Amino acid sequence: MNPDDILPTLLDRVAAAGGGAAYFSAQELAVWPASTLARMKEMELLVPSTPAASVVCPGCEEECAMPVEMATTAAGTLRFFVVCDRREDTAHVPVPRVQLEQWQCSPRLLADGVAKLVGLRRSLSDDDPRRLDLGVLKGTQASAHVVLHVESALSLHLAGHVLPLSDVLVWTDKGMTVERRALVRCVDNAVAGAGAKESAEKRRERLGARRKELIASGVHNFNEVLAQEEGLTTTRIKQILKTKPQKQLADAKDSVSLLGQLQRASSGEVNRQP
Structure with missing residues (x-):
């Protein structure tokens, strides 16, 4: 695979996962340029995942997708295999452990990576896996939240602007970089009345x-x-x-109103007494 195609492939696969993780088998990664793959792992754009639960069976030329079985040998080691009932000349087909190895990338890993490169402080938790806050970016004239949106494609939303993530990420010999100046220009030239909005209570x-x-x-x-x-x-x-949240203010007003009613009622009862 051409090194220039790897980052776009990664972004497309993550977008297609719809907020979840995208998985890459060891066989698939074997055709990626070794230096690019190593750098992606160093930058934690790709991290180890659980072994694959199914594989393309290596038993014959049919290349069937089959579930992987596991057993423990007498020596205590794990043995992986596929149980094939589709041919008479195959039964248990051994599967090399390396064939089960897989790696993953997710919106959260991308958000962490971009935030680190730009110098933003990421939140420790994300309420919505399709909308990840990367932090506040300071421009020369203003500041704005940078939010990664996961839709049919990945995009950054800031100050009313929407930028395809692929447009601001560049892969070089040193790894992934971000066109920070493009983001700063968006912050300093905000679109009025647009962009991701945060309620006062959510901000608090x-x-x-x-x-x-x-x-x-x-x-x-x-x-x-x-x-x-x-x-x-x-x-x-x-x-x-x-500042008190609006609900607390409303509850406080209701309490004051109720107290006033009780006081007036009590006063009326006292005045009516002989």
Whole structure:
């Protein structure tokens, strides 16, 4: 396979998996350029996966897809084989263990890799495997969240812009790189009224969770660090985290209203007493 085709192949396979992992067998990877494959593994774009549960049976020229059976020998080693009942001249067909080896790539691995290259802080958890927040990118004039969307193709959403992931990733002899300047231009030239929006409550929850992470890791100036990450002032960070969510405000108003009704009712009963 041509080295220039490997990264597009990887991205297409991950997109086709629809938010899940894309799997690559050892046989498939054997035709990839060794240096490119090694670099992808070093960058953790490809990581080891569980052994394949089925293989193309090596017993004959039919190349049937068959489930893999496993047994333990008297010596205590594992033996892998395919049980073939389709021919009279085959029964148990041994399967080399290396043939079961497979590697995987997922949206999360790509998100981690891109965020690291751009210098963004990724969230520790993703609520939606099809929408992964890479972090806040600071431009020269503004800041914006960069979000990886998994649809028919992979794309980055930021400041109202939508960029195909394949357009901002470049593979060189040193590995995968990101066209960071293209992302910064999008941040500094935001599209009004568009882009991924984050509600006030979701933002408060995210910042609160991040502050807990910083405190747990022993960071004392957590508000300052959080402000720097978000491109805000420390005062603004405190204001956001101090503001009560709308539901709490509504519940508080309901409680005050109910208390007032009870007080008025109690006062009326007292006034009606002889």
